[in-house]
Amino acid sequence: MAKRIEVKFKDEIRDPRAEGLAALLREEFKAKIARAAVIEAYNIDGELSEDELRLLGSEVFSDKIVQEYSSSKPFLAEGWRIEIGYQPGVTDNVGKTAKDAIRDALNRELDVYSSMVYAIIGEVDEEACEKFGRRLANGLIQKITVRTPHSDNFEPYVPKVALAQEIRVETVKLPADEDKLEQLSKKRLLALSVREMKAIRKYVSSDSVVKARRQAGLGDELTDVELEVIAQTWSEHCKHKIFNAEIAYSEDSDSYNVDSLFKTFIRGATEMLRKPYVLSAFKDNGGIVKFNPDYDVAVKVETHNAPSALDPYGGALTGILGVNRDIIGTGMGAFPIANVDMLCFGNLNEKNVPHGVLHPKTIYEGVVSGIRDGGNKSGIPTVNGSFTFEPGFTARPIIYCGTVGLMPTEIRGRKTADKKVEPGLIAVMVGGRVGKDGIHGATFSSQQLETSIPTSVVQIGDPITQKKVLDFIIEARDELLYEAITDNGAGGLSSSIGEMAEQSNGCDIWLEAVPLKYPGLQPWEILVSESQERMTIAVKQENMERLEQIAKKHEVEITAVGKFTDSGRLHALYEGKSVAYLDLDFLHKPPRLKLTAKWKRKTFVEPNVTERDLGAVLRKLLALPNIASKEHTIRRYDHEVQGKSVIKPLMGNNAPCDAAVIRPVFESWEGLVVSHGICPKYVQDSHDMAMMAFDEAVRNALAVGAKLGYMAALDNFSWPDPVQSEKTPDGEYKLAQLVRACMAVYDCSIGYGIPLVSGKDSVKNDYYGKDGKYSIPPTLLMTVIGKIGDVRNAISSDFKGEGDAVYVLGVTREELGGSEYYRIFGGLGNDAPKISLDEVMPLYRAFSGACELRLVRSAHDISDGGLAVALAECSFPSGMGVEIDVSKIHAETQNEDALLFSESGGRFVVSVAEKNVEKFEKAMHGTKFSRCGRVRGDKRFVVRKGESVLVNEDGRDLRGIWNGVKI
């Protein structure tokens, strides 16, 4: 018999959660709510005495100062009660904690299922409550029950998983017919093409394979385990088939072949540059860069787009925790010291949301909460990030999560950047148990979103379990108790052990040994499940005992689940019987794609500019979601934990900063800089878009004082499906966009002298709804990590002193295409910004030198909204005004709107104390820079062009607008 305890705030105590609920329902549904309450329910699967219930209610589940509990009847039964609990098998973190807490109090092991009850008294009916429920819950993972007033139902909600099926391994016949092969791939969610299915068929029917399989006790047909392993390993997500394809590219009369975008343009650039500070690029879970003689940093950025579209909270949370694990699994393990998140959404007030898609506002709220919990609860500061709002992201948000980790260069003489898997080592799974959650994540992310997606692909992370795993790993690492480590991400054990086995050249996996959340999982499910918070380590037998001790202390479960061999095969067994036996050579070499890319420049509609009052334009710009202050959201993230912050997302009085600076090692003043650039709005040519993204990332890093010459970059591509097909008739164009972006990344990498150390691609960002197909705009995120010799030289963006000289560095051009200015008037225009590397590099070198000499008091890059917006962002937080004369800046245009709002790259606004003006100008000598104004002591915001005043506004009014949009 299950029991239930409800906990609620006492009537006389203010409950901000209940207030928030009432406000939300009033605002979004115009509901007439007299009273709302938030009730926590604990549904305990077991018999409990009255005394035990009392103890749990009063001492364990409620805070007696502010809350009360009931173990016999529902609270607020006179109102409507909307109960939201998890579907069976979905991770229930609160339930898990409650189980721990009961153990402490009663010394009993009882499963607990948590649920929330939202009780409402007011003029509402059943239909309204059901609507509220759908707003408050995610039907994909949660169950909503609405109870009418005066129902005294106190039934515990116990969503136990019941898998009755027997354990069995099926064999799968690969049909001769191509259509049937395709159907099979679709039916089993394998995401394999006909060509790939045929390659598999060929492999399994070859004589040597048949013979070897028979010896291993397998038949002549593939098992479901094998087919799933191949599908996971060959997924776009794991093998990057498009980036490794042979591509025939053509533009106008020119055409050439690209033999792998990745090898040619990405790794190619890094190999060309040969920077000594790059310790590991593109071979581990993350890139590794030398920080100082004693420490290295590991860095990785991932996308988590598809899951976040379906379950924004769980998707983003899992995204953060997943990339944290990548870092924990880089080299011999790094300690995460910073998170970054770059998010792209549709407009928050979008009216036209395709059928089957969550509203951008819902996605945004869920994602922000997921990032908050992912970072805050893990104790990793969120140091940098951005929001991009574009209609193109309505059907498919893009969620980039990145992490930087710190590792000692050596531990007792052993290099931490290297790891080695040798035959004979034991494969040990560390952390969470395996359930049906997250099955098919890798293959799923390699497919386009459709309206019918099974629940099992959605996962919810548990930051606390992962934090325990991290604490355990770091302690084990420092005692050198394992030889290699990797995370369990996409593809689960099949991919973590499978990839490690490449080094030793083989592995045995014992599937029955894998600890499960609940019985009844099939062997193939155990192997590919993406249940979270797991790492795999390779351990010498003699270290197992000590490892167990440390695991026990941290309350982390570790299990030997296999052994590394040199058999050349991935051999999975279930209770001693072979269930998979695959050649690693075959498994890790999927057939290469051959694709065609054709570039042809498109023409875009020019806007109809109707507003000539530039002050009025500026006011409009400051309220645009891409420009307005993001303080309301940023403050929900912890930027301070670990105590290493130097330049944070907001400095002084909410000055938005260009990049993060942290001090990774307490005993040193050396700083690490993290910045990024992302500008999908420049859709005119993905080449120029990519150049701008790279330039923005570099400029942002320079603006806080990073040293040019000691930077590394990460490239993260999010693209719509670029493979020509019936579903994608413009695939050749989209692939050409991808090729052009890659070429730009190469050119920038070489031109700036910045090697690429890690990256990722997500290339199926399309949504197929009832009413058609929706594709995202090509989106490249460039992340830069850099170094500053002494953080006490770091620079923030806000003006510092009245009378300081204001400079604009760089050249302003008539480049309004894709700008925020044009956005106001509708129409993208054609002249989007372009970067000239020859022009910007001398400027960047000189500027970096001036910063090292401490000659710069503030610096800010000029981007969204152009010079006018950049000046505004420098002046509001300082509480000071500014006055500049745009006739003095270096410009190739005399149009006033372009001077103020063009988003030309390569530019900064900088302020310099009067006493340093001479030295600064000397340092900048020979570059395109101009002194064009000064910081005013009052709050006026004045822009002149010679004698004519273009803008004369009260800075406080502008600030009010900029701050007034609640993002």
Place this chain on the structure above:
Amino acid sequence: MNGKTKAAVLTGYGINADYELEYALRASGAEARRLHIHELMDSPKMLDDFNLLAFAGGFSFGDDLGSGKVVANKFRFRLKDQMMDFVKQGKLVIGICNGFQMIAKMGLLPYADFSQKVTLSFNDSGKFEDRWVYLKMNQKSPCVFTQGIGGLMLPVRHGEGKFISDGATLKDLAAKNMVAMQYVNERDEFAGYPYNPNGSAMNIAGICNPEGNVFGLMPHPEAYNAMTNNPFWPGVRERITDWKGSGMKIFENAVSHINGKF
């Protein structure tokens, strides 16, 4: 203990501000080590090796069941007598953020009698917030940690930091100068949100026991270990001579109080 400050910084279960707290204590002259709560529960005698016990911030058990609650119960059910003894000997206890939530809910504050009188609950704003706040110390407070400190800026970062208690307890806290630290504005005046970031009664940011050796606070002094942590530092760069963070005074006070005593 040779008159030295020996500090244990509790960790485990999602506590996450332990490394910087360990650093802050060390840099202030203490011998400090991180200690897993599980280790302490397994061998409570370990407490004798320390004269300062620090409950670090973080998200123990994900704040499920209420922030700090599950760890508080671990101590209440399993380590009550040892803890009371520790405090009675005059040894120091500090709880920061999640650590404050733990020691408040276990009843180590305000009276170190394991009876809960105060709590920290959801911010009035309804959300987790990270911001720097201005703080005023009560010069008459017996609090060991705040002696001689007038004003201070520190970061807060919490979703459950609103100090709540009943009228009688609040009165007693005020009467005995147990309110050691309060939220103010930049002019040292009591002010509303966001200066008081969570809606705490009497603008309370931190309290101590009547003897002053147990201190709990929501702001994070360990996260102000260098001047470069302060969000306003670039504006005053030219005037900074000592780059040590002002938050360190809290720990230096503890160390100078203990040194020579145990």
